[in-house]
Amino acid sequence: MTNYKVDVANLDKIVKKTIEAINNSKVELFDIAESARKECGRLEQELNDLKEQTILLIDSVDVLEKELKSSKKHLMLVSKNYDKYSEEETRKAYENADNLRVELAVKREQEQFFIKRRNDLEIRLKDSIKTAEKADRLISNIGISLGCLTGDLQQVTLQLEDLQQKQMMGLRIIKAQEEERQRVAREIHDGPAQSMSNIVLKAEICERLVDAEPVKAKEELKNLKSVVRDTLQDVRKIIYDLRPMSLDDLGLVPTLQRYIITYQEETRTAVSFKTRGVCEEIKPIISLTVFRLVQEAISNIKKHAKAKNVAINLEFVDKELKLHILDDGKGFNTDNLKVRKEDINSGFGLYSMRERVELLNGKFEINSTVGKGTSLNITVPLIPDEEVSNG
Structure with missing residues (x-):
């Protein structure tokens, strides 16, 4: 059983680490999405700048083409009428045409570079947009998954803890048997x-x-x-200790009265037993449960409380049975109940009483203060047999 507890604890650690890892992944995805969005903004700005430069370059190329065309016409004119132009004018005409040709070639090459650069930027921008969109979708999906997963894993942990308690209760039952x-x-x-x-x-x-x-x-x-x-x-x-026949023959109240009288005679403890209301027919499972609750409570008082006075009140209200048991014993710290509950050697005690009540869909409340006694408040619905839980 100890190993089982360790397994539950380890599983809880694994669950927490898994959730932590998913949260860390979510943070990293936020960073990726933010970086992608920043990259998209930078690429858009660079692309816009490049487009403006390209437009200016295209305009410049158009001007150069016109100038080169005009220069070529002038050069042809000079070549045909070389005798009318001086050598210096001829040389300048050639040089001007060559310079325009070279400058145009550079501008066209620059234009091709800008076009290629623009195409590359557009591709990178599309990829960055896709990355940002994927990251946003992943963040959304992880958020949904994390919510479901956290709830499911926590539910698994709770179910395992409940299973652990039920197994502990099963071992207690076997031990008690x-x-x-x-x-x-x-x-x-x-x-x-x-x-x-x-x-x-x-x-x-x-x-x-x-x-x-x-x-x-x-x-x-x-x-x-x-x-x-x-x-x-x-x-x-x-x-009688195994099962009082008087429960079937006489009913719950007379059986409790007889049991309490016997207890007083054996322990010389003053026990006040009062009933209020009437229920003509109580289901056998409820009668037996209430009798065992009183029996277990009195046994605990006898073993541990060292009480001088005990008060037991049984009420039938509407469709509920209310049982109140009070003693003026030494009391105890209720925080220790959980520790005792996880100890197989602690016996049934208060935990078994709570289990019995919850199996009947009832409520079990205990209040105790060291040196001031203990009170039990139990409510059990007077339900048909078929509605009794088999948990």
């Missing part, structure tokens, strides 16, 4: 079994004396009758 069997076996061995052996022995003595010493045989038969009566009482007590 074995202890109860041992107790019953010991009571039968020390009580009725020994008495039956004594009865057999006395019967054999009577058999020997019946002819030889009738008076003594009669005396032994009286002793035998007394032993049989005591044995019968012991057997009835054992049967």
Whole structure:
């Protein structure tokens, strides 16, 4: 069972680490999306600047083409009429045409570079936009998934903790069953079994004396009758502890009254038992549960509380049964209940009482202060048998 607890603790750590890793991934995706958006803005600005430069360059190329065309016409004119122009004018005409040709070639090459650069920027801008959109979608999906996953994983942890408690309760039940069997076996061995052996022995003595010493045989038969009566009482007590037949024959209230009277006689503790309201028909499962609750509460008071006064109030209100048990014992710290609940050796006690009540869809409340006693407030709905939880 200890290993199981460790597994639950480790699973809880794994769940937290998983959620933390997803949150970290979400933060990184935020960074990626933000970087992509910044890159989109930078590329858009660079693309706009490049487009403006391209427009100016195209205009410049158009001007140069016109100038070159004019220069070529002038050069052809000079070449045809070289005798009308000086050598210097001819040289300048050639140089001007060459310079325009070179400048135009540079501008056209620059234009091609701008066009290629623009195409590259447009592709990069599209990719950056896609990256930002994908990151936004992933962030949204992770947010949804994280919400679902967090809820699911936390629910798994709660279910495992609940399963752990149920397994612990199951082990307590098995342990309690074995202890109860041992107790019953010991009571039968020390009580009725020994008495039956004594009865057999006395019967054999009577058999020997019946002819030889009738008076003594009669005396032994009286002793035998007394032993049989005591044995019968012991057997009835054992049967009553297992399940009081009076619950079926007399009902819940008379059975509790009888049990409380017996408890007072054995412990000399003052017990006040009051009832309020009437319920003519109580389902057997509810009667048995309430009896066991009182039995367990009184047992706890006897073992631990050392109380001098106990008050038990049973109320039938509308469709509910309310049970209030108060004592003036030494009390305890209710924070220790969880620790005891996880200890298989702590027995049933208050945890089993809570389980019994919750199986009937009831409410269980305990209040205790060290040195000031303990009070139990229990509410059980008077429901049909078919509605009783089988949890």
